[in-house]
Amino acid sequence: MAGININQFKQVPNRTTVSKEPAANVFEFLNKDISLFAIMGDKQKESLYHELSILLKAGVDLKSALELLILQLQKHKEADLLEQIKKNIVEGGSLSGALQQHKDFTPYEYYSIQIGEETGKLSEVLEELALFYRKRLKQKRQITGALMYPAIVTATSIGAIFFMMNFIVPMFGDIFKRSGSDLPAITQVIVDVSNFTRKYAFLFLLIAIGVITWLYLQRKKEWLRKASASVLLKLPIFGVMIRKIYLARFCNSMSLLTGSKVPLIRAIQLSRQMVGFYPIEISLETIEKDILQGKSLHESLRNFPIYDIKLISLIKVGEEVNQLTDFFGKIATQYSDDIEHQSALISSMLEPFIIIFLGFVVGIILIAMYLPLFQMGGSFG
Numbered sequence: 113m114a115g116i117n118i119n120q121f122k123q124v125p126n127r128t129t130v131s132k133e134p135a136a137n138v139f140e141f142l143n144k145d146i147s148l149f150a151i152m153g154d155k156q157k158e159s160l161y162h163e164l165s166i167l168l169k170a171g172v173d174l175k176s177a178l179e180l181l182i183l184q185l186q187k188h189k190e191a192d193l194l195e196q197i198k199k200n201i202v203e204g205g206s207l208s209g210a211l212q213q214h215k216d217f218t219p220y221e222y223y224s225i226q227i228g229e230e231t232g233k234l235s236e237v238l239e240e241l242a243l244f245y246r247k248r249l250k251q252k253r254q255i256t257g258a259l260m261y262p263a264i265v266t267a268t269s270i271g272a273i274f275f276m277m278n279f280i281v282p283m284f285g286d287i288f289k290r291s292g293s294d295l296p297a298i299t300q301v302i303v304d305v306s307n308f309t310r311k312y313a314f315l316f317l318l319i320a321i322g323v324i325t326w327l328y329l330q331r332k333k334e335w336l337r338k339a340s341a342s343v344l345l346k347l348p349i350f351g352v353m354i355r356k357i358y359l360a361r362f363c364n365s366m367s368l369l370t371g372s373k374v375p376l377i378r379a380i381q382l383s384r385q386m387v388g389f390y391p392i393e394i395s396l397e398t399i400e401k402d403i404l405q406g407k408s409l410h411e412s413l414r415n416f417p418i419y420d421i422k423l424i425s426l427i428k429v430g431e432e433v434n435q436l437t438d439f440f441g442k443i444a445t446q447y448s449d450d451i452e453h454q455s456a457l458i459s460s461m462l463e464p465f466i467i468i469f470l471g472f473v474v475g476i477i478l479i480a481m482y483l484p485l486f487q488m489g490g491s492f493g
Contacts, residue, residue: 151189152216154245154252160194162242168235175201207234220365220386227372240368247364247448251357255455262462269470276477278313281306284481295484302480337390345391345418349461353454358389359423360447367440376436377403391418409436422446 152160160181167177178198185191193214200210208226211217221241228237285303288295295303309316330336345351365386369379377400384396395416402412410428413419423443430439 151193154249156190157221158242158245158249161238161245165235165238165242168238174207218386220369220382223378223382224369224372224374227374231373233372237372240371244364244368247444248361251360251448251451255353255357255451261459262466265463265466265470269466269473272470273473273477276474277302277306278310281477281481282310284484288484291484293484293487296480296487298476299480299484302477334390338394341390349458353451353458355418356447356451356454358387358392359419360444360451361389362387362392363423363440363444363447367437367444370440371437376409391416395419 163181164177167180168174172180175198178194178201182191182194182198185194193216196214197207197210200213201207206226206229208222208229211222211225212219224237224241225234228234281302285306288299288303327336344354347354362383365383366379369382370376374382380396380400380403384393384400387393387396395413395418398415399409399412402415403409408428408431410424410431413424413427426439426443427436430436
């Protein structure tokens, strides 16, 4: 969304078509929030809630605020969505009720907004939602920044090895075949691997596409979500960071909801829908039941290994001093700082490792190809 023009507060002209400018550079494109099949991604929601909060605090009524935002939108789908929301409000509905009718918005969002409407703190809740999505975007960009260079180097490495195995090695293989001499063991292995990959490469590609498609279709099944989460958490180096990312998301959502005076049970229910990570979701179902039976939050959290000792200890203190909101916010900030540090560390560690690995593989292939030539030259000498 474009920035807000305060001079437009007094008069809202009719919507006009605005030409879309190309992205300034490739880094701007990489920082965009990409959400398949969704009109409103995290970036769009952060802008929507932030600018709507500013307009409401400035004294603009909700209908006019939406008209101002619609005017500045460059994408027709986003504008059409806000038009529908505005229409629902004009017909007497609430903002939370209007959002509830669209699949792009989660129960976490429209229930939070409903609380803001009931308490007269709608602009504050909207700004908290904007802050939540801002932190979530920051986490995504941290991960993207940490993995982008290693991913490019890895892809280049795989491409280089594929080219050598399918074009360079077969050329040498023909020369060795015509010579009729016995090949060194390492050369024979490389030639055999090259022949195998050339013969079955298309079959492997079809199998890979089939497996990926099947996994995509099964992505919402409980068994796959449980298995994939278990694999992710056990990954060396990355597992710890993935765990902290989702714990930070959980703490951010709990901070927002408890800060909006949402009852703890309801906050847990809404957070479960928002976190999107199986171990936390399934644990919150049990935690909800434990709290209804009189257990404290920190006692229930202790039963699940996904929550670390630091989080449980701070939550215990937050419950004792009745400041859960502040402690959830502090924990989320600590996790975010850890994620930023670890992502930079992982990036710096992976870069030399990948380069060394590429050099090693390419070196082995080259040695395997030239070793028979040296032997042939020695026999002629």
